[in-house]
Amino acid sequence: MDRVLAFGCHPDDVEFQAAGTLILLAERGWEIHIATMTGGELGHPTLPPQQIRARRLEEARRAAESIGATYHYAGGHDLEVQYDSPYRRRAVRVMREVDPLLVFTNPPMDYLPDHEETSRLVRNAAYIASIPNYDCGVPTTPTNRFPYLYYWNASSLTDIFGRPLPLSCVVDISDMMGGKLAMLRCHESQREWLAHHNNYDDYTEIMRKRSERQGQGIGVAYAEGFIQQRSTGHPQDNILKEILGELCVELPGAATSLPGRHT
Numbered sequence: 001m002d003r004v005l006a007f008g009c010h011p012d013d014v015e016f017q018a019a020g021t022l023i024l025l026a027e028r029g030w031e032i033h034i035a036t037m038t039g040g041e042l043g044h045p046t047l048p049p050q051q052i053r054a055r056r057l058e059e060a061r062r063a064a065e066s067i068g069a070t071y072h073y074a075g076g077h078d079l080e081v082q083y084d085s086p087y088r089r090r091a092v093r094v095m096r097e098v099d100p101l102l103v104f105t106n107p108p109m110d111y112l113p114d115h116e117e118t119s120r121l122v123r124n125a126a127y128i129a130s131i132p133n134y135d136c137g138v139p140t141t142p143t144n145r146f147p148y149l150y151y152w153n154a155s156s157l158t159d160i161f162g163r164p165l166p167l168s169c170v171v172d173i174s175d176m177m178g179g180k181l182a183m184l185r186c187h188e189s190q191r192e193w194l195a196h197h198n199n200y201d202d203y204t205e206i207m208r209k210r211s212e213r214q215g216q217g218i219g220v221a222y223a224e225g226f227i228q229q230r231s232t233g234h235p236q237d238n239i240l241k242e243i244l245g246e247l248c249v250e251l252p253g254a255a256t257s258l259p260g261r262h263t
């Protein structure tokens, strides 16, 4: 088996949107890597950024460890993620370090610009990590392949205009919800922050409901939806279907929407 990299913006993005699929891949022998662009340093109502970053990096490391994954922090800062050279280099450093066959990241359309910029940076890194003359600032070995690239669903399961994203497939994670919840619970600092800032009574319940809504679209208890990048360079076939078989339900046509995904 090969390596998969789930590269999100914040510590907990992967746990909300793609952890069930990662656990399925881990069970099938894939080497799992989780990376975050930022240290989540603004995600607390009272602690100073340095303290909250240290706490959140440790939470992310423990969540990754719970499924045997390796955690990488790309070195960025909350609310500062830019499509610029320093951030491009950060993204490529992680991409070259892991050299994945399969990459997941935030979708290009989501409620927070940091998520969207991370999506662009990871997409770009997946494409340019193989360019020998691209200098990412530290000695690295260029990759020698284009990975499969998938975006997970938007945080609210819609774009900023309330429209469903054009998912290409949905993965049944019903049997993995226990492990997914356990990973998210490692991000204990977010219980307080998301209650304060996003008015969430229980952040793990928000994740459970999102997974449930995505499951309703394919008639299972819990699911995670993805959009595959199918443009120049990247492989066009759906490797998730090949690996996961009937657990991966392909949706015909990029504009297909799932019923029952609005609250």
Ligand SMILES: [Zn+2]
Binding pocket: 009, 010, 012, 013, 115
């Ligand atoms: Zn986030």
